[in-house]
Amino acid sequence: MSTDAANIPEAETGTDEKKLSKKELNKLAKQAKKAELKKNSTQGQQENQGVEEEEDISEGKYGNYELIQSSERKTITFTLVNKLDESYDGKMVWIRGRLHTSRVKGKTCFVVIRQQISTVQVAAFAGKDDISKQMIKFIEKVSKESIVDVADCIMHSTRY
Missing domain, CATH: 2.40.50.140 (Nucleic acid-binding proteins)
Structure with missing residues (x-):
């Protein structure tokens, strides 16, 4: 905890005006830790997206149909x-x-x-x-x- 409080700039600790209480220092340390975790999680998500974008070997074999509108007639025979x-x-x-x-x-x-x-x-x-x-x-x-x-x-x- 003391290392986190030491990393906070002097303007935030208020050495010029008044000293921050222990509770306020802990609050600032938690916010800094939360921001760091958020930054790390977004980096992890970007890395995961890179993994997902590998070559799709089944491309064209699945997906959504376009609106049919009876413009063409398909000759697929469906089995019950x-x-x-x-x-x-x-x-x-x-x-x-x-x-x-x-x-x-x-x-x-x-x-x-x-x-x-x-x-x-x-x-x-x-x-x-x-x-x-x-x-x-x-x-x-x-x-x-x-x-x-x-x-x-x-x-x-x-x-x-």
């Missing part, structure tokens, strides 16, 4: 979730549904997509199949009940 069974195992399908829940933990993301009363779980792992950390963060930020389109290979669980 309640129709998914063992016959789709290993096949590439498109699913459109509402994001029911999502959970992100590190480089792993689990999402449940709902169509009416049927649900399907989607798992995404950063570092596999051209999935980047930026894609996982994008998935994490999608709000619940948003309509999402997912295209991927179906893999049935062996837990049944």
